[in-house]
Amino acid sequence: MTLWLMAGLLFTPLAWAVLTLLTDFTRGRLVTWGGILVQVLVSLGLWLVVSRDGGFYYALGGWQAPLGIELRVDGLAVTFVLLTAVVASACGFHAGVYIDPDKPWHRYFWPLFWFLWSGLNAVWLGGDLFNLYVGLELISLSAVGLVALGGKAGALRASLRYLLAALLGSLAYLLGVALIYGQFGTLSIAGIVFWLEEHPVPAGSSLALALMVAGLALKTALFPLHRWLPPAHGIAKSPVSALLSALVVKASFYIAARLWLELGEPLGNLAAAQLVGLLGSAAVVWGSWLACRQMELKQVVAYSSVAQIGYLFLLFPLTYSVSESVSLQAQQGITLQVISHALAKAAMFLAAGNLVLSTGSRRVDALTGVSRFLPFSLFSFALAGVSLMSLPPSGGFAAKWLLLQASLGSGQWWWVLVLLVGGLLSAVYVFRICRASFLESPETNQFYHPHRSLEIIPMILALLSLGLGLVSAEVLSVMALPFEEEGSP
Amino acid sequence: MTAPLLYALAGAMLCGIGLFGLLWLSHLLRKLLAFNIMGSGVFLVMVGLPQHQGGPDPVPQALVLTGIVVAIAATALAVVLIRRYYHLSGMTSLEGDPASREGGAE
Amino acid sequence: MIRTVRALAVAVACLAFTGLLGASIWTIAGNSTPVNLPQLLSENLERSGVEHPVTAVLLNFRSYDTLLEIGVLVIAGIAGISMAKTASLEDPEVRTSDSLLYALQRWFVPLMLVLAGYLLWAGSDRPGGAFQAGAVLAATGVLMRLGGVPMEFLRPGLLLRIGLALGFTVFLLVAVASAIGGDAFLAYPPGMTKILIVVIESVLTLSIAMVLLALFVSAPVNDAEDPEEGSSS
Numbered sequence: 001m002t003l004w005l006m007a008g009l010l011f012t013p014l015a016w017a018v019l020t021l022l023t024d025f026t027r028g029r030l031v032t033w034g035g036i037l038v039q040v041l042v043s044l045g046l047w048l049v050v051s052r053d054g055g056f057y058y059a060l061g062g063w064q065a066p067l068g069i070e071l072r073v074d075g076l077a078v079t080f081v082l083l084t085a086v087v088a089s090a091c092g093f094h095a096g097v098y099i100d101p102d103k104p105w106h107r108y109f110w111p112l113f114w115f116l117w118s119g120l121n122a123v124w125l126g127g128d129l130f131n132l133y134v135g136l137e138l139i140s141l142s143a144v145g146l147v148a149l150g151g152k153a154g155a156l157r158a159s160l161r162y163l164l165a166a167l168l169g170s171l172a173y174l175l176g177v178a179l180i181y182g183q184f185g186t187l188s189i190a191g192i193v194f195w196l197e198e199h200p201v202p203a204g205s206s207l208a209l210a211l212m213v214a215g216l217a218l219k220t221a222l223f224p225l226h227r228w229l230p231p232a233h234g235i236a237k238s239p240v241s242a243l244l245s246a247l248v249v250k251a252s253f254y255i256a257a258r259l260w261l262e263l264g265e266p267l268g269n270l271a272a273a274q275l276v277g278l279l280g281s282a283a284v285v286w287g288s289w290l291a292c293r294q295m296e297l298k299q300v301v302a303y304s305s306v307a308q309i310g311y312l313f314l315l316f317p318l319t320y321s322v323s324e325s326v327s328l329q330a331q332q333g334i335t336l337q338v339i340s341h342a343l344a345k346a347a348m349f350l351a352a353g354n355l356v357l358s359t360g361s362r363r364v365d366a367l368t369g370v371s372r373f374l375p376f377s378l379f380s381f382a383l384a385g386v387s388l389m390s391l392p393p394s395g396g397f398a399a400k401w402l403l404l405q406a407s408l409g410s411g412q413w414w415w416v417l418v419l420l421v422g423g424l425l426s427a428v429y430v431f432r433i434c435r436a437s438f439l440e441s442p443e444t445n446q447f448y449h450p451h452r453s454l455e456i457i458p459m460i461l462a463l464l465s466l467g468l469g470l471v472s473a474e475v476l477s478v479m480a481l482p483f484e485e486e487g488s489p
Numbered sequence: 490m491t492a493p494l495l496y497a498l499a500g501a502m503l504c505g506i507g508l509f510g511l512l513w514l515s516h517l518l519r520k521l522l523a524f525n526i527m528g529s530g531v532f533l534v535m536v537g538l539p540q541h542q543g544g545p546d547p548v549p550q551a552l553v554l555t556g557i558v559v560a561i562a563a564t565a566l567a568v569v570l571i572r573r574y575y576h577l578s579g580m581t582s583l584e585g586d587p588a589s590r591e592g593g594a595e
Numbered sequence: 596m597i598r599t600v601r602a603l604a605v606a607v608a609c610l611a612f613t614g615l616l617g618a619s620i621w622t623i624a625g626n627s628t629p630v631n632l633p634q635l636l637s638e639n640l641e642r643s644g645v646e647h648p649v650t651a652v653l654l655n656f657r658s659y660d661t662l663l664e665i666g667v668l669v670i671a672g673i674a675g676i677s678m679a680k681t682a683s684l685e686d687p688e689v690r691t692s693d694s695l696l697y698a699l700q701r702w703f704v705p706l707m708l709v710l711a712g713y714l715l716w717a718g719s720d721r722p723g724g725a726f727q728a729g730a731v732l733a734a735t736g737v738l739m740r741l742g743g744v745p746m747e748f749l750r751p752g753l754l755l756r757i758g759l760a761l762g763f764t765v766f767l768l769v770a771v772a773s774a775i776g777g778d779a780f781l782a783y784p785p786g787m788t789k790i791l792i793v794v795i796e797s798v799l800t801l802s803i804a805m806v807l808l809a810l811f812v813s814a815p816v817n818d819a820e821d822p823e824e825g826s827s828s
Contacts, residue, residue, distance in 0.1 A: 007774030014666065014767055018760045021673065022753065060659045061781040067635050069659045108677040115670050122663060130552050134663045137559045141566060141667055145674030148570055153578040160517065160570050161583055167524050167563055168511055174556065175504060175531045179619060181549060182497075182538030185628030195629050204622030207615060497620045505613030513605050538620060539628065546633045547648035554653060555664045558726055558803075562671035565810040569675045 002049050006058050006073070008042040009081065013118035020110035028110040029096040035114070036089040043078075043085035050078045051478045057127065057190070065128065065188035072127035072190065075479040076335065080124040080254065083339055086464070087246045087346045088117050094350050094457045095239035098357075098450075105150040112149070116142040116243065123251040129177045129187045132255055133170065136219065140166035143248050147236045158231035165218055165228040169252070172215030179208035193262050201266045209267040212259055213276070219252035222276075222313055223283030226306045230290075233302040238353020241298060245305045246346040250338055253312050257334065260316055270320060277317035281418040283310030288425030292432060296362045297355060300429055301348050304388060307422060308341045314403060314415055322410040329409065332476050333402030336468065339475070340395025343465035344387040350458035351381040355437075357454075358447050367437040373447040376455045378437055383462035385430030390423050395468025493537045500533025515582040517571045521564060528560045644788030646720040653724065654792050658781050662770060665763045665799065672759045672806035700742045707735040715800050725796040729803025736808040749812045759809065762802025766795050 016035035020028040050056075055074030057065075064070065092113060099106050119138030126132040144166065148159035177187070183205045184192050221229035229249070233241045260268065287307030294300045311334075318330035354377040359366045371378055387394035400419050407415040468475070507527025514520055532553045539546045575581060636648055636656070643651035653661050711731040718724030740746055749755060769791055770781045778784075783791050 003774065003777060003779065007771060007780045010780050011767065011771045011774070014662075014763075015771075017666070017669075018764050018767070021669075021756050021760050059779060061655065061783070062779045063639075063656050066630055066632055067639060068656050105677045108673050111673050112670065115666055118666065119663075130555075131657075131660055131663075134555065134559065134660050134667070137563070137667050138663055138670065141563060141670045141674070144566065144570075145670060145677070148674065149677055151573075151678075153574060156570055156574040156577065157583060160567070160574060163563070163567055163570065164511070164520060164524070167567075168527075171524070171527055171531055175534060175616075178531060178535035178538060178549075179623060181535070181552075182620070182623045183626060183628065185539065185630035185632055191630065199629070202623075202626045204619045204626070207619040494620070494624050497624065498617055501613055501616040501620055504616060505609045508612060509606060509609040512609070513602060534616075534620065538623060547636060548632050548652055551649045551652035551657065552660075554649065554724075554726060555657075555660050558664050559667050561807070562668045565807065566671040566674050569678055569810060573678050 002046075002053075002056070005042055005046045005049060006071075008038070009046060009121060010118075012039050012042065013114045013121060017111045017114035017118065020114060021108075023107070023110075025099070025101040025107045025109070028107055029101070032092055032110050032113070033096065036092050039117070040085045040089055043082045046073070047078045047082045047478070050075055058125075066186040066191050069128045069131050070188060070190070071125040073125060077124045079335070079339070079475065079479055080250075081121055083342055084117065084120050084124070084247055087342055087461070088113075088120075088243065090346060090457050090461055091239040091243050091246075091350070094242075094353075094454060095237070097454055098239055098353060099237060103150055109146070109149060112142045112145045113243075116146065116248070120247055120251055123254060126255075127189055129180060129189060131187075133174055133177060136170055136173070136252060136255070139248055139251055140170065140219070143240075143244055146240045146243070147232050149237070149240075155235050158228075158235045161228045162232040165225070169215040169218035172218065173212050173255075174215075176208040176210075176212030176215065179205065179211070183208065189258070189262055196263070196266050206267050206269070209259065209263055210272065213256050216252045216256035216259075217276070217279075217313075220249050220256065220309055220312075221306060223279050223286055223306065223310060226283065226287070226309075229306055230299055230302040233305060233349075234296065234298045238298070238349050238356070241302070241353075242346040242349035245302070245349060246342040249305070249309060250342060253309070253338070257312075257315055261319060261331070264316070264320060268320060273317045273320035276313050277415065280310040280313030280316075281415070283307060283313070284418050284422040285310075285425070288422055288429065291429040292425065295364055297352050297364050297367065297433065298349070298362060300364065300433065301345070301352050304348075304426065304429060305345060307426065308337075308345070308388065311337050311400075311403070311419075311422065314407075314418070317412060318403070318406045318410060318415070322406075326406050326409040328480075329402050330406040332479070333399050333406060335476070335479060336395055336399035336402065336472055340387050340399055340465050340468050343461050343468065344384040344394075344396065347380055347384040347458040347461035347465060348388075350454075350461070351377045351384065354450050354454050354458070355381070357450050360448065364433065364436050367433065368439045368441045369437070370447065371437045373449065374455075377450075377458065378434070380455070380458040380462045382430065382434055383466055384458070385426070385433075387462070387465040387468075389427045389430060390419075393469040394466045395472065396465070398469040398472040495537075497534050497537030500530045500535075500537055503527065503530030503533060506530070515584050517567075517574070517581055517583065521567050521571070524567075525560065525564060528556070532556055644783065644792055645718075647718065647722070647724075649722070650718050650724050650792075654795060655783070655788065658770075662763075662766055662781070665766060665802070668803060668806045669759055669763050672809050675810040676755065676759075696738075696742050700738060703738060704735055707731055707738070711735065711800070711804075715796060718796060719793075725799040726803060728800040730807065732800060732804035733807035733811070736804060737811050740808075740812065749809060755805070755809060758805040759802065761805075762795075762799040765798045769795060 012035060019031050023031060058071040058073055060069045099109060116139060119135050122135035126135055144159050144163045147162060148156055181187055183202055218225040233244050284307050287303050291300050291303035294303055315330055315334045319327040355370060356362055358374050359370055387396040390396035390400040404416060404419060504527050507523045507530055510523025511520055514523060535549045535553050539549050640651055643655040645651050711728045714723040715728035773782045773784055774780045
């Protein structure tokens with residue numbers, strides 16, 4: 001049963017990519033909705049299996065690591081697989097209604113969407129350094145293709161900038177992988193960790209970790225390497241922006257975090273950990289500040305992503321040479337932050353897309369009076385904002401509460417300031433949007449009313465993000481599950 | 490100093506040259522070429538470094554083959570995007586546009 | 596002045612990076628690796644179905660990498676043809692009337708086709724394989740197109756899309772066939788490894804050539820555009 005679920009998880013996105021490539025947009029939409037159903041069921045099945053029996057290694061092609069590629073199917077991985085299924089299906093349903101089916105190039109949306117999904121699954125499950133590289137490239141190229149789809153000069157400029165940044169990041173990562181392979185002779189993360197447990201750290205491998213983390217930080221848009229993100233996320237179609245902000249940047253962060261948690265203790269050092277944390281804090285402050293100053297609605301949301309990504313990098317200082325319990329708290333906090341931000345930001349971008357569609361303008365000041373016409377979308381936007389502001393009972397609150405405790409527990413009180421300032425600034429930019437939409441203007445505006453289903457999807461996502469705080473204990477318990485078989489050959 | 494190590498060190502130099510090109514040049518095609526030079530450098534390090542224990546190692550060769558195909562795919566996509574961008578905007582670089590400036594507010 | 600200073604700063608940073616990398620490589624080259632993968636590989640080579648270790652790694656031991664990598668290639672192809680101009684084949688500027696090219700073509704095209712076939716066949720026991728063969732095949736196509744051979748199938752129609760996806764589809768079907776039987780994803784059924792690898796390599800060659808050629812052809816651009824989100828007027 002587990003084998004079938006794994007095969008289904010790996011096979012369906014790739015197969016549906018091919019199927020939708022052969023059809024036009026309208027038929028591709030039907031095919032995709034069928035595929036989404038399969039993929040959600042398979043992800044849910046796998047999550048249930050892992051939460052019952054614990055994690056396992058899955059040897060592709062029957063070849064064990066280090067010769068073959070092994071997938072690491074643990075609680076954290078299946079949680080993210082399920083999260084991807086939820087967010088991607090929401091974006092898929094939204095895109096099916098949102099995107100104009102009459103343009104001939106829009107048929108290519110579906111294959112790129114499915115390739116993106118398969119790349120995400122490959123990254124969540126990957127246990128092999130080089131395989132993770134291929135997964136990252138799968139994600140980057142399909143994301144660039146989605147941003148550029150049918151594009152005007154502005155979209156092409158943004159996607160080119162995105163492509164160059166992503167390629168440089170991948171190369172830095174690959175260079176690190178080359179050094180690791182030269183040092184350890186294997187690409188399996190588990191194999192390297194296993195060897196490091198019993199042997200002294202060989203000289204010269206710190207640079208490998210630094211290169212990999214730097215490359216991944218560029219792909220995650222960590223300050224000051226964030227400048228490619230706002231144009232790309234701002235100009236793409238709203239369902240694409242939602243996918244990019246909610247999931248794509250998380251994939252590279254996930255690899256960086258996994259590498260740091262496994263190899264950071266032997267190969268890293270305190271200064272590097274503090275530096276990454278400092279950059280993350282700078283991202284929180286600078287990103288939020290710029291979000292407050294943007295004139296375009298989607299740019300506000302995009303800069304808010306830069307800020308929210310900053311929080312994630314607090315993982316580095318909060319897990320380096322601290323006690324076991326503090327490290328666990330930090331890991332749980334960051335995981336909750338990833339999940340709640342993914343749900344909230346997807347909801348926000350989809351709701352922003354509705355607002356843009358309705359007012360016919362991308363600017364914030366064009367929102368005047370929209371609260372009467374589109375209260376539902378505006379409400380979803382604000383609810384997602386509540387999670388970003390980390391007010392209780394949202395997932396964002398639970399995440400920041402854990403991070404707060406971890407900062408205090410490890411004596412690194414300065415991160416608490418970042419958490420407070422970031423929360424305040426995010427309240428400012430969310431309220432700014434709400435204020436703009438509650439203003440009334442004397443001239444009656446003509447608003448286009450989007451389809452009802454477009455409004456329901458962001459609401460569901462926002463409610464999920466809001467409710468995450470209530471079920472955080474259950475979510476975290478699945479991630480903490482032990483492995484079925486410890487270690488790897 | 491063995492021959493493979495020489496390759497790996499040459500690869501390191503190519504990485505440095507490519508990085509400089511990517512950071513400094515503004516013409517998009519030159520940036521793309523710089524990316525390819527840096528990529529070749531990475532591949533050289535990858536193939537050259539693990540050979541210090543006698544005999545070539547087929548695994549990194551296979552990895553590099555995969556890496557080359559990925560790099561070709563990315564390069565080809567970038568060329569198509571650059572051509573279309575040039576066709577639409579008449580520009581060959583990403584600089585000189587007010588929209589890309591940070592801050593946004595005037 | 597400021598430009599010079601900035602250039603210097605970037606150059607110094609890149610030099611420092613190179614130095615650091617070189618030092619790290621030098622140190623690492625002095626250590627011995629704890630895992631001897633080449634030895635493990637040669638022990639398992641017999642069970643892989645091909646004699647050449649690189650092909651064995653690509654299409655058996657690490658076939659998941661290769662599957663995803665073909666996916667990357669298909670993505671590039673899709674994103675490329677999404678920008679294509681439908682009627683580009685009628686564009687007279689694309690066709691050349693170079694008589695030298697035309698004369699060379701008559702010699703080169705058959706020769707290159709034979710070379711592609713050889714490279715594909717050689718992959719099982721010496722350097723060669725689907726990628727090299729596909730690249731040569733694509734180069735043949737580029738040469739033919741430059742010489743004015745129309746090649747109708749490169750229009751962004753169903754035929755092109757089938758061609759793009761063919762190699763990937765066959766690979767994927769083989770990968771899932773064993774999984775349905777209860778084995779791992781991508782495992783080859785015993786006894787059929789060699790024949791399956793040959794089939795996969797052959798269709799991959801066609802698809803790789805097709806993607807590269809499609810990307811070459813789709814570089815010409817159309818003028819139709821998607822209006823930006825929110826700019827409805």
